[in-house]
Structure formats: C-alpha cells, structure tokens
Amino acid sequence: MDIYEIINHRQSDRQYDPERPVEPEKIRRILEAARIAPSACNAQPWHFIVVDEPELRNQVADAVASRILGMNHFTKQAPVHILVVEERPNFTSGIGGLIKDKQFPLLDIGIAAAHITLAATAEGLGSCILGWFDEKAVRKLLHIPDKKRVILDIVVGYSTQPLREKKRKSADEVISYNKY
Template sequence: MDLIEVLQHRYTAKAYNPDRRLPEEIVAQLMAALRFSPSSVNAQPWHFIVAGDEAGKARVAKGAAGPFAYNAPKILNASHVVLLCARTTLPPEHLQAVLDQEQADGRFAGEEAREGQRKTRAGYVALHEQAGDLGMWTQKQAYIALGFLLLAAGTLGVDATPMEGFDAEALDGAFGLTDKGLAPAVIVALGYHSDADFNAKLPKSRLADSVVFSRA
C-alpha cells in the first residue's frame, strides 16, 4: 500500500472491538512514531501516558465523564490509549537533558556546535516565555506528534481515534499532571474497529484540491 492509499484508507474509528489486542511489535512501532516525532528546536516538549490494560484505560476514561461520556467506550474498548501531554514549562533541567542526549547521540562536532544549539533553543524558549504563549507553543508540538502517530497507525493497519472531548481537570486529578508541569492535549485510542463502527463503512470526504491548494 503506497502513501496515498494509506491516507485514503485511514479514518477516525467510532467503535472498537474489545477482544482484539495490538501485537506488542505494533505497539512498539507506534511508540517510536511518537518518540521520533519532530519538534521546534528539538525541544521535545511533551510526555505520553500509555494505557494498555483495563486499569490504565479506566484511569484515562475518568476524563470522559459528563458531556464527554460518549468518548468513554472508545477509550475502554480500544486495545491501547495514549494521552498526549504538552509541557507547561521548559525549565533548565529539561533543556539540559535534551542537550545531553544530543551530545550522547553524536550530534555535535565540538563544543562550539553544542553551545550554538544550547543558545538557539534557549532563545526560542525565552521568546515564547516573554510572549506568554509557551503553553500554546508546546501544544502545537504535541499535535505534530499526533500527526505522526495517526500516519503510523494508518500505515500499520491500526485504527485510531483522536479525542479533544475530555475533562482536563479530571485527567489532572487522575494523573497529577499539573504537579508534573504537564497539560493534556489530546487522547488517542488505538486498536481495531468493531462491526458497530458506522464510520468504517462511509466514504472519505475532503474538499477538492482546487479549494485547499493555491500556487505561490
């Protein structure tokens, strides 16, 4: 299956088969898609909470209460669920950990290159801190990771459902996100759809090329 076929085939699942589990090798590939996602100045301003058992999914499902209860069955019946979180701050210790990892991975030819990367990243972080939009910036990076996860799932034949409909306070209570400097961005259910999934039978609908593209 080529890329266009994957893009045309993948869709947002509305109901999952609770009896079908994702193989561990598939889960590992999906997690790699998240870990290796790009981010601005390689800040990696995210954390991913993965639920692969009933207890873990039940914790995530605490965020699907009240007006968001319609999302609870997707979370509980999916094979795995990922809560993508954005960092609310990028403190020196996080930036240092990223820099040290880059050093360990051989990204710097010397101290000058290392220092240049440190200054560039710190400069971008400072700009967003001064503008008061650091949280918005990190959320944008989390959505880049979401795109990589959805494309990876489609390539691997895995159904996925991104969900913004959740109670952020309930998720904070379940996982202590605020104390960890995190904010929930999006929940993604992963698995295999059930026969009750009406969306699996519907054709994909997108605006025409002439509407969404123009030439510079």
C-alpha cells in the first residue's frame, strides 16, 4: 500500500483475533518507525514498553478497562500492548516549551503514536490508541517509576473488525487558506 492507502485503512480497531500472535519482527519494525519519529529539538521524550506476555498483558488490559463505564474491555483480545511513557525533554525542547507555552513532549508522543499505528497498518495489523486507563496500576504492573507519566497504551493485533467508512468533518470545515 502507498502512504495514502495506509492512512485510509488505518482505524481504531476494537476487535482482534486473540489466537493469532503478532510476529516479533513486525513489532520491531513498528517500534523502529516510532523510534525515528521527529520530535522538537530531537528530544525523543518517550520510552516504549511492549507487553506481550499473556498473563501480564491480561493484567494491563484489566488496568485499561473500566468496569464502571464499560470501556476498553476489547483490550483483552489484543496480543500486544505498547505503553508510551513520557520522558524528560532535552534542555532546548524544555526551555522552548516554557517560552512558547507548548507541551512539546506530548506533541512528540502524538507523532510517535501516529507512526506506530500507521506502521501497524502497513504490517497488516490493527491498532487502537488508548488514553483512558488506571495509570497508577499500569505503573505498578510494569515497574515504572512513580514520577513518570504513562501517556498512552496502543494495542496492536490482527483485527477482525471490518474496515469502516470514516466519518469526518468536511474539508471546508477544517481547512482554510491564508486566513482562518
């Protein structure tokens, strides 16, 4: 697929084949796509934790699911969780963020997450980016220091969900030229 086909095929998948593991070489290529993502002042303010061991993966899925709201229970089906931990930016990015009142590490992590999901699509895999989870429980399960922020959990696996039509605002609503 070319890049535009990959973009059009990428969706937030919430159904996975729990019996089909993801090949390690595909995960390595996906992580390489994230590792080389651009970041403000080349800060690379991220650390990726791959969880694919079945028992730990189920524990992480429990921390990601909300019993009260009935959210994210599908994550038990996904064979891989990629947790994205925010790391300190380098000096230049940190100072630039203070001066310009922008959270460059979060922007950079968003770019890396896009690389992960697009690379997953290119590998024939589905993915879903999750920000709703019990961060304290995830930190404890994965031995992440208390002062670190777990920003995202990206689940990856072989999707069993059909490709959906994208429902987006029209181009006229979100694009303008030379003025707002």
